[in-house]
Amino acid sequence: MIKLSPYIVMFFILMLISGCGADEKVIEDLAFIQTKGYDIIAGEDLEDDGEEVMYRLTTSAPLVEPDREKPKISRVTTARLNKEGIQLNARTTERNIVSGQLRLLLYSKKVVENGLRPLLDVLERDPQIPARAKLAIVEGEVNPLMEREFDEHPRTTIYLDELLEKEARFNVIPEIKVYQFLRDLKDDGKDPTLPMIKLEEEGVAVNGLAFLKNDVYKTKLELDDSLIYFFLEKDVDQGDLNMSLPNPETGKNELVSFTSISTERDISVEKMEESFDVNIEVEMKGTILENIGDIDISDEEGQKEIEKLIEEYVTTKAEEIISFTQQSSVDPLGIGKKVRNSMSFKEWEELNWREEWPGVRVNVEVDIDIRDFGMSVRG
Amino acid sequence: MNTKTNFSTIDFTILTYMLQSGITFFVLPRLMAENFGYNGWLAIPVISIVLLGQIILLGHVCKKMKRTSPLDRIDKVMPKVLRYPIYIFLAGTWAVLGCSVGANYFQIIQMMSFPNTPQYIFKGILAVIAFFILVSGFEGFVKGTTVFFFLTIWTLFSSFVVLKDFQFDQLTPFIFAGDTNFINGSFEVLKAFLGFELFIIFSSYIQKDINITKAITLGHLFTTVVYTFVTFIAFGFFSFQQLLDIEYPVIQMLDYVKVPFLERIDNLIFSFFLMKVVVTVTAYYWAAKEVLQQIFININESLLIFIIVTGNFLLGFMMETAREIETVVNIFSKLAFGISIVLPIFLLLIMKRSKNQTNEVKDHD
Incomplete structure (x- = not known):
């Protein structure tokens, strides 16, 4: 028994250390911030005239006590530093406000237009902030969105968190957490993206996919096209496309709902004399569950015809998206990574990808396999 | 003085791994990126193979010594004036290195979870644990290490969880x-592998039928696999510039792991790491104690242990900030690495000389 003694001692010490001194944290005394929202109130149009940027920081922490009228503590303040804001917000509560359970970071579009960099430092430095906290841009002001009471959703954070998660699962928006954002921001062959949300009558809706140039908001992609954007960015395992396909023979439009789409993407880079040729091949599989139009999809000929129309539609849209990113001189698709990986380190060092990208020729090739046409054999 | 107990080879394989994998593990991916650039993880197996040569030399010396204490051999050939300063140097290096490893760990855990708790509480706890383990003897230490190994090894599996976000493009x-x-990078890797050199002191406690070279080599290879694998994942998980910017990439990776019943697993896993730190620290204190016993022959062993542990506890007060600790760790791991090369060679020379002398005596007879 005597031999065991050090381990018994260790066990007891480890049990005791958990309640240790100044860092003792009693859960009833804490308020775990789940959402932080940032608006900019000063220095909006600052041209670096020495004026400090002031942020309006809204924090929202849920409370688990059932007899409270409001299930959360919501506070707002203005501050230059993130930590300062939290401290000020804690002044009027009996709780100690902590960030360890942070789920959501919301930035108003103006904040991101001004550059996110000053607000990123704390995300990298503070060990309390989880790498899994999600980031999103709010079209308009963040504060009203966070203060608004949604009848159907008493817990705003959970509502927003799950909304973003769901939309990301269906490939409407990307799911960007602190980790992904910093990874893409610091990658020299890719620009970061962020989902955008907006306060509407019935609730909050996702309303765009923001492209950033480094840490600054550049432009946004409408959500109608975002699924096709994801075909180019990654292998997609879930998604639905509703298309209106112009039929050159009849001059009318074929309305098609192409669902349960899964895609595989392949990018190859060819070095040309002046620039690069990038080839993106997308293989798509899916089901047609709704079809209104003149093409008879009950026979092979009609099926091939509709496949061709969808291919053309997706290719055109994809090319539009790519030229849109080139015009905005951002590379959210990460084509730069593929180009980087096709050359030597020295060549990559000498290349200014940001300048090169708008001039790169990108060919998109889409290959569609329609798995089935649903339960109907009608034409 | 040596009581030999029945250990098995696996005990010492585990001990090697536990001694080697230390705090450097958490910073290794960044150090590799800083010093070896893109795909720096490749340097780990290369340097590990080079180190194998040194391990074989060490094993050879242990074998030649036939389980006698290396210090007794030095006692025989060197006068007090020469050997005492050497002993003080050895004991000092090992004790301070052990102390700084502990300080390094507590500095990180303080930053992560206990920013307002005074460091002496942590260091005091470590001192108490180390004291009890040291007093319980070599057997208690080795068997305890094996238990600690099985209590901590599962943490490695958490690195599989981040594989979903691994991208070959990032490599x-x-x-x-x-x-x-x-040069700097190679030293950082060597530092990460340090610890096995203590076997030269341990060897007199290990029974003869155990192949020490084999045990250390296996442990070393296991450490290499773990280091290479985790660093490889980090290079594909983070973008290169991001990796350069992160102080503790492995902790950051753990931060990203989410299990169904726990939102943040990083703090938990890092706390388990205390056991590895305890093993490393106690091993260095043990080595220091062995050396000091050659000087203070008549002193009670427990008292000596008490003095070493208390001395280092007090020394810990001089290492409070991250920068101070880093400086101390760097200096003393360089010294320890020097010892790990010079000591075996020195012993080999002594043994050769004494063998020659015995032969001469025989010839004379």
């Missing part, structure tokens, strides 16, 4: 490109 085809400093 890039560049090999050792960018700003590199191979």
Whole structure:
């Protein structure tokens, strides 16, 4: 028994250390911030005239006590530093406000237009902030969105968190957490993206996919096209496309709902004399569950015809998206990574990808396999 | 003085791994990126193979010594004036290194979870644990290490969880490109592998039928696999510049792991790491104690242990900030690495000389 003694001692010490001194944290005394929202109130149009940027920081922490009228503590303040804001917000509560359970970071579009960099430092430095906290841009002001009471959703954070998660699962928006954002921001062959949300009558809706140039908001992609954007960015395992396909023979439009789409993407880079040729091949599989139009999809000929129309539609849209990113001189698709990986380190060092990208020729090739046409054999 | 107990080879394989894998593990991916550039993880197996040569030398010396204490051999050939300063140097290096490893760990855990708790509480706890383990003897230490190993090894599996976000594109085809400093980098890797050299002191406690070279080699290879694998994942998980910017990439990776019943697993896993730190620290204190016993022959062993542990506890007060600790760790791991090369060679020379002398005596007879 005597031999065991050090381990018994260790066990007891480890049990005791958990309640240790100044860092003792009693859960009833804490308020775990789940959402932080940032608006900019000063220095909006600052041209670096020495004026400090002031942020309006809204924090929202849920409370688990059932007899409270409001299930959360919501506070707002203005501050230059993130930590300062939290401290000020804690002044009027009996709780100690902590960030360890942070789920959501919301930035108003103006904040991101001004550059996110000053607000990123704390995300990298503070060990309390989880790498899994999600980031999103709010079209308009963040504060009203966070203060608004949604009848159907008493817990705003959970509502927003799950909304973003769901939309990301269906490939409407990307799911960007602190980790992904910093990874893409610091990658020299890719620009970061962020989902955008907006306060509407019935609730909050996702309303765009923001492209950033480094840490600054550049432009946004409408959500109608975002699924096709994801075909180019990654292998997609879930998604639905509703298309209106112009039929050159009849001059009318074929309305098609192409669902349960899964895609595989392949990018190859060819070095040309002046620039690069990038080839993106997308293989798509899916089901047609709704079809209104003149093409008879009950026979092979009609099926091939509709496949061709969808291919053309997706290719055109994809090319539009790519030229849109080139015009905005951002590379959210990460084509730069593929180009980087096709050359030597020295060549990559000498290349200014940001300048090169708008001039790169990108060919998109889409290959569609329609798995089935649903339960109907009608034409 | 040596009581030999029945250990098995696996005990010492585990001990080697537990001694080697230390705090450096958490910073290793960044150090590899800083010093070896893109795909710096490739340097780990290369340096590990080079180190194998040193391990074989060490094993050879242990075998030649036939389980006698290396210090007794030095006692026989060197006068007090010469050997005492050497002993003080050895004991001092090992004790301070052990102390700084502990300080390093507590500095990180303080930053992560206990920013307002005074460091002496942590260091005091470590001192108490180390004291009890040391007093319980070599057997208690080795068997305890085996238990600690099985209590902590599961933490490695958490690195599989981040594989979902691993991208080969992130690795890039560049090999050792960018700003590199191979010499500094190689030393950082050596530092990460340090610990096995203590077997030269341990060998007199290990029974003869155990192949020490085999045990250390296996442990070393296991450490190499773990280091290479985790660093490889980090290079594909983070983008290169991101990796350069993160102080503790492995902790950051753990931060990203989410299990169904726990939102943040990083703090938990890092706390388990205390056991590894305890093993490393106690091993260095043990070595220091062995050496000091040659000087203070008549002193009670427990008292000596008490003095070493208390001395280091007090020394810990001089290492409070991250920068101080880093400086101390760097200096003393360099010294320890020097010892790990010089000591075996020195012993080999002594043994050769004494063998020659015995032969001469025989010839004379």
